[in-house]
Structures are given as structure tokens and as C-alpha cells.
Amino acid sequence: MSTTSSTGIQVARVGDIDDGEALRVPPEATGHDDAVAVFHDAGAYYALDDTCSHGRASLSEGWIEDGEVECPLHSARFCLESGQPQCMPATTAVRAHRVEVRDGGLWLHLGPGEGAAG
Amino acid sequence: MSSRRRIAVVGAGLAAVSVCDALRAQGYDGELVLFSAESGLPYDRPPLSKDVLLGKARREDVLLRPEQWYTERLVTLREATVVRAVRPHEGGLELADGTAVDADRVVLATGGTPRALPVPGGDDPAVHVLRTWEDSVRLRERLLPGTRVAVVGAGLIGAETAAVAVARGCRVTLVDPVAVPLAGVVGDTVAGALHGRHTTEGIDVITGGVCRLEHPPGGGVVLRLAGQCRSVQADLVVVGIGIRPATGLAEAAGLHVDDGVVVGPGQHTSHPNIFAVGDVARRSGHRVRHEHWEAALRGGEAAAHGILGRPLPEPGASWFWSDRHGSRLEAVGTMADAERTVLRGTPDSGAFTVLGLRDGRLVAAAAIDRGPDIRAARRIVDRGIPVDAARLADESADLRALLKR
Numbered sequence: 100m101s102t103t104s105s106t107g108i109q110v111a112r113v114g115d116i117d118d119g120e121a122l123r124v125p126p127e128a129t130g131h132d133d134a135v136a137v138f139h140d141a142g143a144y145y146a147l148d149d150t151c152s153h154g155r156a157s158l159s160e161g162w163i164e165d166g167e168v169e170c171p172l173h174s175a176r177f178c179l180e181s182g183q184p185q186c187m188p189a190t191t192a193v194r195a196h197r198v199e200v201r202d203g204g205l206w207l208h209l210g211p212g213e214g215a216a217g
Numbered sequence: 218m219s220s221r222r223r224i225a226v227v228g229a230g231l232a233a234v235s236v237c238d239a240l241r242a243q244g245y246d247g248e249l250v251l252f253s254a255e256s257g258l259p260y261d262r263p264p265l266s267k268d269v270l271l272g273k274a275r276r277e278d279v280l281l282r283p284e285q286w287y288t289e290r291l292v293t294l295r296e297a298t299v300v301r302a303v304r305p306h307e308g309g310l311e312l313a314d315g316t317a318v319d320a321d322r323v324v325l326a327t328g329g330t331p332r333a334l335p336v337p338g339g340d341d342p343a344v345h346v347l348r349t350w351e352d353s354v355r356l357r358e359r360l361l362p363g364t365r366v367a368v369v370g371a372g373l374i375g376a377e378t379a380a381v382a383v384a385r386g387c388r389v390t391l392v393d394p395v396a397v398p399l400a401g402v403v404g405d406t407v408a409g410a411l412h413g414r415h416t417t418e419g420i421d422v423i424t425g426g427v428c429r430l431e432h433p434p435g436g437g438v439v440l441r442l443a444g445q446c447r448s449v450q451a452d453l454v455v456v457g458i459g460i461r462p463a464t465g466l467a468e469a470a471g472l473h474v475d476d477g478v479v480v481g482p483g484q485h486t487s488h489p490n491i492f493a494v495g496d497v498a499r500r501s502g503h504r505v506r507h508e509h510w511e512a513a514l515r516g517g518e519a520a521a522h523g524i525l526g527r528p529l530p531e532p533g534a535s536w537f538w539s540d541r542h543g544s545r546l547e548a549v550g551t552m553a554d555a556e557r558t559v560l561r562g563t564p565d566s567g568a569f570t571v572l573g574l575r576d577g578r579l580v581a582a583a584a585i586d587r588g589p590d591i592r593a594a595r596r597i598v599d600r601g602i603p604v605d606a607a608r609l610a611d612e613s614a615d616l617r618a619l620l621k622r
């Protein structure tokens with residue numbers, strides 16, 4: 100399904116992820132050391148490491164609203180853009196990645212110094 | 218702020234650590250000292266009756282904060298250091314070894330201790346409680362396949378412990394005087410489904426009160442039940458009948474204590490320089506102490522604002538969770554506050570939600586394995602959005618749609 104290229108990894112097509120939903124991209128698809136959650140919030144796409152920095156919950160199952168995702172386990176919130184924690188109990192950021200919308204596809208570019216993209 | 222040079226926190230559980238986090242986030246740059254009666258880095262308690270007891274989590278997996286958090290945020294942890302007294306007039310504390318510690322503000326975050334079974338034989342060595350890391354490890358070592366385990370109290374910790382014990386191959390009996398525990402908080406339907414699940418999983422569930430523990434000559438323990446000729450034979454007993462708030466220091470300091478240290482919205486006690494947070498505190502005007510994880514966290518945040526004299530964060534609806542038999546219960550608010558309830562989903566499927574309404578608003582929600590409903594419900598409660606019962610019951614409609622402007 101995912102196509103690796105120097106221009107990113109295609110993880111989905113526009114329309115595959117409803118507004119307010121997220122897609123979990125497993126590590127096998129990216130070569131990254133964590134799954135990546137790709138979020139759709141109010142028309143924009145974002146990507147963060149999927150595992151919450153507080154525990155072991157999957158952020159792709161979190162609540163997405165106003166540029167933030169709330170962890171399904173203990174409700175820590177993270178900025179979708181930067182991965183920075185917005186409230187307790189999380190105190191460390193999750194890594195942020197970039198999503199490019201191109202040719203009707205969603206292309207994931209792993210954050211600086213990470214994984215196998217490029 | 219510069220006049221406040223040191224804040225001393227008694228206890229180092231979630232509430233204590235949350236106070237420190239929030240104080241630093243608010244820019245407090247004075248000293249912060251945590252006094253912990255326990256040894257080692259502070260840890261989180263919920264896993265003690267879940268993954269730790271199942272043998273799936275080690276101590277380093279359940280730390281509240283990593284070691285560098287203390288150095289980065291300049292929080293001094295004085296582990297294995299018991300505070301013996303709070304001295305409001307002198308402005309400070311006295312440690313068990315007699316040392317005096319000055320502090321401008323004192324935060325009591327002392328939690329609670331498990332209530333002992335108030336019956337003859339209730340202090341038997343075969344009786345376990347579950348509050349600390351050591352309690353959990355001691356119990357885990359004894360939950361061996363075939364062991365007869367009697368759990369007294371089917372509330373949150375008792376129910377979780379019984380579920381772990383049966384998963385580990387123990388023969389489990391769960392005894393509670395209440396036929397359907399938790400019904401007041403989560404409503405009859407959810408409480409009934411949760412409690413019924415114990416039986417399906419192979420736990421012998423008994424409605425009754427333990428009135429005496431005896432030692433038969435052949436070993437083990439016998440639990441006698443009040444008014445019943447039936448008794449329970451066990452190799453070990455776990456008692457989960459609630460906690461007593463650790464109010465000793467507050468009482469000795471002359472603070473207002475009434476089923477917990479009584480606090481106002483900014484967690485102030487009856488003394489202006491002393492604050493109380495977490496399981497030990499009770500909000501004045503609230504009937505009960507909210508002995509839950511998130512209440513400890515939010516109380517810590519509120520105390521930081523109170524200490525620094527900042528406007529308080531909006532208190533949201535209460536929330537807690539509990540894991541048993543591979544399912545997750547979550548609840549928002551208290552179902553007893555509702556005048557009518559609406560069911561989403563079918564209890565027979567195992568996963569469903571009950572929403573509690575009052576005057577056309579949502580006031581409570583309880584769900585088994587339906588996290589997204591709970592997340593939406595919480596926001597609907599907090600934002601006071603008017604709701605329509607038929608629409609809430611309609612499974613084809615996403616609750617999130619109600620939040621869209």
C-alpha cells in the first residue's frame with residue numbers, strides 16, 4: 100500500500116481519513132522506530148509518533164480537536180503541529196513529522212534524523 | 218513570587234508531583250522539596266492492581282516521572298523521609314529525626330491508608346491490602362495457580378484484584394455486602410454488567426458481610442459471613458474496602474478536618490499557608506473525597522494556582538477509569554445526579570454507554586469499552602450543550618457531531 104520514494108512515503112489518499120480521525124501507520128511501513136499517527140483536523144493533516152510520551156497508548160485513537168490530540172488513556176494533550184505536550188500528565192514531546200498533500204495522496208516525511216525516508 | 222522561597226510538599230504521589238509540575242509551568246522559581254515516606258522514585262498507583270499484579274510491568278515502567286524530571290525542574294526529592302509535624306505558626310515542618318525545615322507554603326499530599334477489615338481476625342497475616350509497590354509485589358508472588366483467594370470488597374481495587382487473580386489461575390471468591398457495587402456512580406446497567414462479568418469469568422461472587430476470620434487446624438483462613446451459614450475457605454485474603462485519608466498531620470496542626478482535610482477551590486486548608494491535594498483532601502461542599510487519579514492531578518494544578526494567587530482553572534466534570542477482565546470502565550460525573558438515562562449500544566455486546574441527563578443537559582456518562590463516547594460526553598457536559606435523548610440513543614449518530622458548532 101505505501102510507496103517509499105525520496106519524496107516521502109505515501110500513507111493514504113485524500114479522503115481516506117475523515118475529519119477528526121487519524122490513521123495509524125505501522126513501523127513496518129516506514130522503517131521508523133514507532134508507528135506514526137496521521138491526523139486530519141479541520142482540513143489539515145499532521146503526523147506524530149503514535150505512542151504517547153506518558154504511557155503506551157496509541158495517539159491515533161485519541162480525540163482530535165483545535166489542533167491538538169488528547170491521549171485516550173489519561174487525557175494528556177499534544178500539539179498536532181509540534182508534538183509538544185499541552186497539559187499533564189505528559190511532560191515530554193512526541194516527535195512530529197510532516198504530511199504533504201500531493202497528487203491526491205498523503206505523503207509522510209519523517210521528522211529530522213529519523214527512519215528510512217529519503 | 219520572589220518572597221516565596223520554599224514550598225514543601227508532604228508526600229510524593231501523583232498529587233504532589235502534579236503540584237510541582239504546575240508550579241514550574243506557572244513560573245514559580247523558588248525551592249520545591251518533596252518529602253516521601255517511601256523509598257525510590259515516586260510511582261503511579263493504578264498499575265499496582267493491573268499490570269504490576271499481572272507481572273507485566275516493572276518498577277521503571279510505572280514511575281510518575283523520569284529521574285531527569287527532578288533535576289530539570291529543580292525538584293528536590295527527599296525519599297524515605299517521614300514528616301512528623303507541620304508547624305503553621307513557625308512556618309515549616311518537622312521531620313521524623315527531629316530536623317526542622319522552613320517553608321513559606323506547605324502542601325499536604327499524604328494520600329490515604331487502606332482501611333483494615335474491622336472484624337475479629339481482620340489483622341491476620343494472610344490478609345493483604347493494596348496501596349503500595351511493596352503490597353503489589355508481595356501479593357503478586359502469592360497469586361499462584363490454584364491458590365484460593367478471597368477478595369473482600371468489590372469496588373474498584375477489589376474488582377480489579379479479583380480479575381487479575383482469576384486470570385492468574387487462582388480460585389477466587391469475591392465478597393461484598395452490596396449486591397451491585399458502584400451502582401450509585403455508574404448506574405445500575407453498567408454496574409450490573411460489570412459485576413455480572415465476574416461470574417462469567419469464573420469468580421464465585423457472594424453478597425454478604427464478613428464478620429470474622431478464623432484459622433482452621435488444617436491451614437488457610439475461613440471467612441465467616443454475617444447471617445449466613447455459608448463460609449469462604451481461602452489461602453489468602455485481599456481487603457479492598459476503601460481508604461482512610463492520612464489526616465494525622467493536619468489534625469495535629471489544628472486544621473479543619475472532616476473526612477479529609479477540608480479545602481476550598483484553590484486547595485487552601487483552614488490555614489492560609491497550608492494546602493491539601495489528592496486523596497487526603499475533600500472539597501468543602503462536596504459530599505465525598507474524589508479518590509481518583511485525575512482528581513489528584515487536577516487538584517495539584519488547582520493548588521499551584523491557589524499558591525501563586527492566579528485565577529483557577531475551570532473545574533471540569535470528574536472522570537475515572539478501571540480495568541478488569543480485559544475491559545475498561547470509564548465514567549464522567551456521577552449517575553446519581555441524573556434524572557433519566559439513555560442507553561447507547563447493547564449491554565449484551567459487552568461494549569455500551571449509559572448517558573445521564575438532567576434538565577435537558579448531560580450530567581454523567583458511564584461506558585464499558587467505549588472510550589470515544591466518554592471523550593465526547595465529557596466535553597458535552599463541560600460545555601453545557603443541550604441534548605436530545607432520542608438523538609443520544611441513536612447509534613448511527615456520532616456523539617462528536619453534537620460538539621460541532
Ligand SMILES: Cc1cc2nc3c(=O)[nH]c(=O)nc-3n(C[C@H](O)[C@H](O)[C@H](O)COP(=O)(O)OP(=O)(O)OC[C@H]3O[C@@H](n4cnc5c(N)ncnc54)[C@H](O)[C@@H]3O)c2cc1C
Nearest residue numbers: 228230231232254262263300327328495496508509510537
Ligand atoms: C491499587 C490502586 C489502583 C488504582 N487504580 C485507579 C484507576 O484505575 N483509576 C483511577 O482513576 N484511580 C485509581 N487509583 C486511585 C489513584 O491512584 C489515587 O487517587 C492517587 O494515587 C492519589 O494520589 P495522592 O498523591 O493523593 O496519594 P498517594 O499516591 O497515596 O501518595 C501519598 C504519599 O504520601 C506519603 N506520605 C504520607 N504521609 C507522609 C508523611 N507524614 N511524610 C512523608 N510522606 C508521607 C505516602 O507514603 C505516599 O507515598 C488507584 C489506587 C490504587 C491504590
Ligand code: FES
Nearest residue numbers: 151153154170173
Ligand atoms: S498514556 Fe497518554 S496520557 Fe497517559
